[in-house]
Amino acid sequence: MNKIIFKIAFPIILVGLFIIIIFIALNYGAMSKEVYFVFIALSIYVFLFGFATGQNFATPVKKLLKRATELSQGDLKTRVYLETKDEFGELSKIFNKIAQDLEESKQAGSRAEESIDIKVKAKTQALDETISALEQKVRNRTLELDKVIKEIERQRDEVKNKDEEIAKLKVQIEDAKKIVIPDITEKPKKVSVKKNKVEIKETEEPKVEPEPIVDIKPSI
Incomplete structure (x- = not known):
């Protein structure tokens, strides 16, 4: 910042000293000692005026740079608040307007982010509820499937037991077939003894003669 002050003050001081030196050179013979003291005082004033002017210009720039x-x-x-009515005052107003616009934009962005966060949380909560409902349905279906599987296993065991019983019955039937059983469908045989010989003849079934058919004519 001192560089800015020096850059502003140096031309002012240089011009003031140049004018004083020219005036002294032109009136060198006619000047008294009192005039020399006046010029020395003017030179000091030029220095002070130059640095004061530089400081006056540098202060608003310093504030603007800091903000x-x-x-x-x-x-x-x-914000930058300058009471001057020159270009620095206008520049401070423009700076404050830019800062205000940026602040409002940030606030609007923050509100938008909050709104998005609320919507995302709501969607996430709804999704969690849906997932919980689906998990509950899956658990219920799993329990039902377990019951069905147990019932199928029970029926399979019953079928297995039935098959074992049928196999045992088949074995018993096969064993029963091996036992000799007389044929009850054979015709009865007649045993007769003739002269020391035994003859066995099959008895014939008695023949049943059909009854005669009587033709009965109705009397007129």
């Missing part, structure tokens, strides 16, 4: 640095670091509430 601009704060704004660049994220402090959107920073």
